[in-house]
Each structure stands twice: as structure tokens, then as C-alpha cells.
Amino acid sequence: MKEQEFLLEKYNSFNLKDIFDCGQCFRWNIEDDGSYTGVFKRNVINVKMQNNGILFKGICEDNIIPTIIDYFDLERDYELIKSKLSKVDGNMKESIKYGQGIRILNQDLWETIISFIISANNNIPRIKGIIERLSKKYGDKIVYNGKEYYTFPTAEQLKDVSVEEFRELGLGFRDIRLYETTKMVLNKEVDIDNLHNIKDTNIVRDELLKLSGVGPKVADCILLFSTLKRFDVFPIDVWVRRVMNDLYIHKEKEQDVSKKEILKIANDKFGDLEGLAQQYLFYWRRELG
DNA sequence: ACTCAGGTATTAC
């Protein structure tokens, strides 16, 4: 397959660090020149900021232009979203200033499901390591610029992997969850392709919750970060609980803050953009500690 | 040795 290029000259709300470090993805890595290289679907792409625009370059299965527009969510008006959210209050305005270049990627649903099951009670370096080993062992190899990259394995490619083999990748207690979820997806106990056709986010969430290893937080991450692209969700992890307590609730112990009260405040304040609001707040708080 | 990290599943009121 030959290399393709796409130079995006006009853009806004686009910053590589903000996009790749805001916690939504695990397979993009920074290069020595400050560009990032990542694998998604069967594509290996390098993204580089230049003075004349953003250069996307790499191995792309289909035409690179629509592929990039779709994956980087380039048709959505983030400037409008940010201006709406900035009006909510000073906190939101501050967090948006910090993460002004965030875009929520349209990541493959299956990959997002597995990745966030792996993320449970885990840390980012280890999550990334597991995903790379999983891809190297069961995905397909793609060579680009003399280096080897691996596609994220499909459910079909994980069909015959045993619980023990999953554990050898360093998955820990998540081994059985990957095993069971792979089976459930393959036998269509949960028909994940059909989820895109369901309008009501709550119904989609209930479907995702049937999967092993998918609880409320992971389900909301999948809804927000995959091609399902629901913004009416508010994934609550330790950072979000912390920032919401500090800004709006002010309890002595953040562990005492209930999920319910966080969700109510989030919905009251941010409405149908609460998913985006969560991402700005999460990134802001986690980066500043 | 011990704690912690993008939670979930299981068990017991």
C-alpha cells in the first residue's frame, strides 16, 4: 500500500497534545520532531503541525482525506461548542482555555470497548503496554518507514484466544472480561454494529452494560469516545469526581460525593454538551494535578 | 513492604 498525504490548511480547535493526551485514546505516540504517529483501523498515520497547516501522512486503506475528516471529527464546530460552554461559568471557561485544542476522535467501537475494559483500575502506561502487546500478538502487521505497526485485533482475531493467553499479555484480572466480551460480541449476544442505529443513549448504554467488564464509567467512555459519539453522557472517574467536588459541591471528602449529585449538576449546567464539558474538566484537572 | 492507578463483579445486608 502506498503512502498518502493530506495538508489541512484551514482549521481551528486542533492541538495534538490536547487531542492525544486528553485521555480518550491509547495508541498515539509522540515522535522526536513533536509529531504524533498512531494506528487506527488499518491505517498508520503521522500528524505534524507545520507553519502552512497540519500535515497528515501515512498508510491509509481508503482515501486519506475523508478518513481523516471522519476520524478527527473535523466537520463538527468546536468553536461554537466552546463558546456555548464558556458561557456556563468561569470554571468551564478556564478549563476550555486550557484544553482549547481538544477534539473527540471517532474511534472504532470494538477497539474502544476493549481498550476501556482494560483501563479499569489501571494506569495509563500499563494500559498502553497491554494494548500494544495485544495488537502485536493478534493484529496485522503494517510496515511504514521501516517500522512495524500492528492493527488492533478484530473480535474474529481474538476468537480462539484463551483466558490464559489473555493473562500472559499482563491483563491481570481483566483477562476473563476480554474473553467473555469477545464471545458476547461474536455470538451477537450484544450486536455492537446495531448500536449506531439506536437513538436513545440510555438504551445503548444498557446494551453496553451487558458486556463483561463494562460498568457505568466504561460504558460512558465508550459512548463518548467511539463512533457512537454521544455527548449526553458524563463519565465519572476519580478525577471528575475531584474536580466536580472542588468546583461545585465542596464536600470534605470527595469519596462522599455521590454519582447522582454529580450527574444532576452536570446536566443542569452543561445540558446536552455535558460529555464535552467532562472532557475539558477532566483534562484540565488531571494535567494540573 | 506497601500504595496506587480512567472500576467492575460479587456478596451481603
Add this chain to the structure above:
DNA sequence: GTAATACCTGAG
């Protein structure tokens, strides 16, 4: 329904 507890692993 809600609360308490165990859980792989590896880095600090």
C-alpha cells in the same frame, strides 16, 4: 437498590 471488599500488575 446500596455498601463493602477482592482483584492482576508493575512502578514509585
